[in-house]
Amino acid sequence: MSDRPGWRQLSELLGLGPWPPVDLEMDFDQYVLACVLSRALEEIDAGEATATEATGLTQAELRDILNDSFPAPTSHAFRLEEVCDVEPGLEEELLRDLLLAHARAGDSASVRFAKIIARRALRHDHLWRELGLFDRVELTRLLATHFPTLAAGNTNNMRWKRYLYRKLCEAEGFSLCTAPTCRECKDLESCFCPEEGENVRVEAK
Secondary structure: OOOOHHHHHHHHHHOOOOOOOOOOOOOHHHHHHHHHHHHHHHHHHOOOOOHHHHHOOOHHHHHHHHHHHOOOOOHHHHOHHHOOOOOOOHHHHHHHHHHHHOOOOOOHHHHHHHHHHHHHOOOOOOHHHHOOOOOHHHHHHHHHHHOHHHHHOOOOOOOHHHHHHHHHHHHHOOOOOOOOOHHHOOOHHHHHOOOOOOOHHHHHO
16 A cells, blocks of 8 residues: 555655555555545645645545544645635536435545545546546545445446546436437547556656
């Protein structure tokens, strides 16, 4: 776990030194949070977003995560004292509601990831990259863990962001796609082809 890009990068950015060994099965959620927070730090340092804008979480939620889940006080790096909570726009709220409808009952972590995923899905790159994950497989695991019924419906291995928006259209009773079937669609490869360059960000680091 500790050699994964998001995990390692967060440690380096915060000057925490080597992270202790982590049980991948027990701490996958913490690993994903580290990846998301590393992306948030990139945007904060670039002046592109605040911590709440980058994650979709409230100041209080971020403070709790940093205090409870990481090995040293790190809130100063995220400048939480300077940020305000940001209300989601309509598109983000619809995505969040879709995820929450399939979240594990009574699981606060699933609620938190619904907010994070809905916010990061508004970015332009592949969703797994915008979450700072190593590859698409990790995103599949995250969705299957916290939104099992939603993830189970992606039987044709559609790209996850496309799939979420497809489900959103279905729930709202309309479709942005005019093709009668996927096989007849001229954009078939955009939805189903392998996501090229999966390790480009990794190698760049």
